[in-house]
Amino acid sequence: MRFFVSSVIFALGFCGQIAAAEPTHRVFVTNEKANTVSVIETRTNKVEATIDVGKRPRGIGLAPDGNELYVAVSEENAIAVIDPKTLEVLRKFKAGSDPEAFAVHPNGNIYISNEDDAKTSVYDPKTGDELLAIPVGLEPEGVGISPDGSLVIVTSESANMLHLISVPEHAMVANIVVGARPRSVTFSRDGKTAYATSEVSGDVTEVDLATNKIIKKVSLDAIDQAKPKDIVLGKDGKTLYVAGGRAAKVIVLDAKTLEIKTAIPVGKRVWGLSLSRDGRHLYTTNGVSNTVSVIDTANNQVIATIEVGEAPWGVVIDD
Template sequence: MKRPLITSLALVALATLAACGGEAKSGHANEALGTKAALQPAQPKRETVQGLPGMPPVLDPTDVYAADRPNQLSPAVRDFPSRVYVPNTNSNTVSVIDPKTYEVIETIPVGAQPQHVVPSWDMKTLWVNNDRGNTLTPIDPRTGKAGRTVDVHDPYNLYFTPNGKYAIVMASLDRELVFRDAHTMKREKTVPVSCYGVNHADFSLDGKYFIVSCEFSGELLKVDTEKMKVVGQQKLPFNGAMPQDVKVSPDGKRFYIADMMADGMWVLDGDKFTEPTLLPTGKGTHGLYVSRDSREMYISNRGEGTISIFDFAQNKLTKKWHLPDGGSPDMGGVSADGKVLWLSGRYNSEVYAIDTRTGVQLARIKVGSGPHGLAVYPQPGRYSLGHTGIFR
C-alpha cells in the first residue's frame, strides 16, 4: 500500500511537537495543528543573561524588577505581618507602624544612630544599621522582636551581593567597602577607597558590578562584584555635588543617582562609566523608588517637601506631588501592593504615606527624632540586595 505524502505543514507540526517534547497526533488534528503553527508569527528569541556566578537567573532581561510585581511575595516572607520599620537616628530607636491603621504599635530600642533598616539577602532578617554604635541589630520580621546585636564597625548602610555570598558594609567614615559573610557578618575582605562617604549603591542587570555614591567627596565608584575591586572612579561635574540614593533602570542600561546639592538626579551609563548628565528634579533630591509595574520612579526632594515622578519609557519627569504643609521626604519604599509610597520625614520626626495613583497624602505619622532609612516589609521579590529594600 502506497504511503500518503507528508505535507510541509505536517512536517512543521512534527518538528514543533518534537521540540516541545510532545507526541504527534494523527489525522485532521495533526494537520490543523500544523496549519496553526505555520500561521503564527515566529517568537523573538529572548536574550539570555549570564549573571554573576551563583546568582539566581535573571527573570526578564528587559526588566530587572520583574520579580517585584504587586503582592508577588516569596514563600519565605508570605506569612510576615505587614509593617513599616522606621530607624530614628537621633532617638536610637526603631518605630514600628501598622500600615492598616497608620499607628505606631511598638518602639524598639537599638544602638547609637540607626541609619537604615535592611532586609537580608534571604529576606528572613531585618538588619538595623547602628552607625555610631558600631553594631547591627537583627529584627525577626515574623515576630517583630529584636535579637542579639552583632559588632560591625561603621555600618552606615548595608548591601548584599546578588549571589547571596557577601554582605557589603558601606563604612562611610572609615572610607571602606567591607565584604562580610552574608549570614555571620564575619569580615572577609576590606576594600579601602579614596573617596569619602560611601553610602548608597545598586547592581547591574547581570550583578557583575555595582555603582556606589560617595556623599562627602561628590564621587562615584564602579566596583567589580566578584573580584571585590574598584574598577572605576569619577568626580561628578558639579561643584559641591552630594550624591545619595542609586537605582538602575528596568532595562539595566542606566543608573540614576540622586544628588541633594545638585537638586536633581544624575543619569549614568553604567557599562561605559562615562560622565553622567544631570536631570533637575527638586531641591534636596534624595531617595529613588521604582513603581511595582516598573514604569515610573518616585524621587523624594527632601529640601522642598515634594516627590517628582519620572517615566522610564518617556525618559522624562511627568508629575510633581507636593506634601501638604511641606515636610522633608527622605528614604522609604513602596507597599507590597504598590498603592502606597512610604517616606521618612527626616527633619520633622514623621513619616508620610502617599497614594501612588493620585499623589494624595494618606497619613502623616509622628515617630522619633531623625527618621531615616525606613523599610516597608514584606515586599515582593526573590531576594534582597539590601538598603531599604532592593529586590530582584
C-alpha cells in the same frame, strides 16, 4: 581565581539559607535620634510597636528571605539583627567605623558604607564576618545593587563619585564623577542604567552601564529648596520617586526623559523612601517632622501621615 572567589562567595551566601518567610506586612523605620525602630502595620498604617535598637540607627534592610531585619546602629559601629516577626533584637555584629547606608545583596551579604574610613565593607550577616573591604572615595554613602546582583554602586559624597564594583570579582570597573554630594542610587528594571541623586548640586544623573558614561542629567531647581536624597523606581519601571529633602516634597520624574511630572508635599527633610512590593504605596521618612507619609502612587496623594520617633531616617517594607 575568579571562579574560586565567586564559588566561595556563592557558597557563603548559600549556606544557612532557609525558605522565605511569610511577609509580616510591617513597615520598619529607623529613628536616628530616638535610637529606636518604629513598626507600622501596613493595613492600618498604625504604629504597633517601637523597638529599642541602639545608638543612632540609620540604614535599614531586609534579608532576601525576609527572615531577618538589619539596622546600622552607627554610633555602636554595629549592625543589629532583628526578627521581623517577634521584633526581638537577636544579635549585633561589628560593622566597621560609623556604618551608615547599606544594601542587601540577593546572595544575603550586606554591602555597607563606612563613612569615616572611606571604604565599603562586605559582611556575612549570618556570621558577622567581614568578607571584604573595598577602598572608595571620602564619605561613602549610598549603596545600590543591580537587579541581577552583578554590580554594586557606592556613592562617595565628598569625592562626588559613583564607584562601580563588579560582583563577584569585587573589581572597581569605573569611577564616575557626578554632581556635588551624591547620596543614593537605583537601577532601571533591566539593569542597563543607574540613576543617582546629588544633594548639594540638586540634580539626578543617569548613567549608561554599558559604556559607564553619564547620558542624562536633570536639575531639580524648579522645585524650591530641592536637596535630593533617596531615589526609587516605580513598579511600572517608568517612574522615579526622589526624596526632595529640604523641599519637603517627593519629586516624581519620568524615568525615560527625567522630566519632572509632579511634586508631592510630605513632611520636612524627607530622606528615606520605600515602595511596597505591589508598587501601590510609597513610604517616606520626614526627618524634621518626625513623621512617615504614605503616598498612593495611583494618584500621587498622601493617604496617611504617621507619627514616629525623633528624626526618622530609613524605611523598609516587609510585604
